Amino acid sequence: MLFFSCKKTDKFVPRDFSSITIEPIYTDSLISIRAIDILDDGSLAFAANNGTFGLYNPSKEVWRTSIQEHDSLRLHFRAIAHTTTDFFMLSIESPALLYKTGARGNMELVYKEEGEFVFYDAMAFWNDTEGIAIGDSFDGCLSIIVTKDSGRTWTKLACDVLPEAEEGEAAFAASNTNIKVLGNKAWIGTSSGNIYYSNDKGRSWQSIKTPIVQTQKTEGIYSIDFYDELNGFGIGGDYTKPDGNTSNKIRTQDGGITWQLVAQAQEPGYRSCVQYIPNSKGKELVATGFKGIDFSNDSGNTWKHLSDEGFYTIRFLNDSTAYAAGKGRIAKLLFK
Secondary structure (H helix, E strand, O other): OOOOOOOOOOOOOOOOOOOEEEEEEEEEEEEEEEEEEEOOOOOEEEEEOOOEEEEEEOOOOEEEEEEOOEOOEOOOEEEEEEOOOOEEEEEOEOOEEEEEEOOOOOEEEEEEEOOOOOEEEEEEEOOOOOEEEEEEEEOOEEEEEEEOOOOOOOEEOOHHHOOOOOOOOOOOOOOOOOEEEEOOEEEEEOOOOEEEEEOOOOOOOEEEEOOOOOOOOOEEEEEEEEOOOOOEEEEEEEOOOOOOOOOOEEEEOOOOOOOEEOOOOOOOOOOOEEEEOOOOOOOOEEEEEOOEEEEEOOOOOOOEEEEOOOOOEEEEOOOOEEEEEEEEEEEEEEEO
C-alpha cells in the first residue's frame, strides 16, 4: 500500500497598498512630536517639546495630557519607552532629565545628566527589567545609559566598553527609532553611518560601518528597524536635501553584521522613520518623513509613494493600522 500525505503550506503574499486614510486625533500647533509609543493595552503615549506629554485611550477616544516642569526649563522630549507597568520619557539637551511613572501618578525624575555635549536621542526596553537610552558622543564614545532594575536607577556605560566614536558622531533624535532591541540584541544607527551592535543587552559592543551616505553632518542613519533577529532595514539621507535618494536605504539579512544598499537612486529620499509592518514576513515596510509616506512590499527593493502628508514617526497597531506623529499633530492611519 502506498500512503500519501499532503501538508498544507501557507504562502505569504505581500499586499499592495495604494492609499491611506488619515484621521487626525490630536492637534496642537505649539508642539512638535517625534516620540510615540503603543502601550501593552493598546493605548498611545507621546512626549514632545514644551514639556508636553499625553496618553490616548482609543476605546473612549479620550486624551489626557500634561506639562512636565523642571525649574524654568522648557523641556523637549524626543525619547520615550514603556514597560508593562511604567512609562518613561527623556529630554534631549543638558540637563538630560529621565522621568518614570511615579507611585502617585506623577512623573518621577530617575536620572539627570549635565554637560556641554549632553544630548540624548532614543530609548527602549528589552523587557520589564532591562532598558537602554542612547545619546551623542562625548569624551570619545557614544553616550549610553542602562537600567537593570525596571528603570528606577540608570548607569552610564564607560567608554572602555564601547567602540571609539568617530569625530562628531551622533545619533539623530528624529523619531525615537535609531535604536532597536530584540531578544538579547541591540542595534544603534548613527550619523556616521555606523551600526553599534550588542548581542548581550549592552554589556559589549562592536561598530559596523554601513554604505549609507555620510559625507555631511546632516547625513547618516536616521532610523532602523528589525523584523526578526536577522532581517533589518535602515533609512536616512540628508534632511536639508530631502529629495536625494542615492545611498540612503540599507538592508541586512544576517542580523546587522553586513549591510547592502537597496533602491539606489529610487524613491523615497530622506525619511526620518522606517518600520516593518507586523505579520508581513519581513516583506512590507513603511517609511515616513516630512515629505510623505512610502510603502514597500518586497523588503525594500522597490517603493511606492502613498501620501504627501508629512509625519516624523510612525508605529503600527496591527498590520493595517498605525499611528503617526509630526508637527502639531498625531493621526490614525489606515492602509488600504
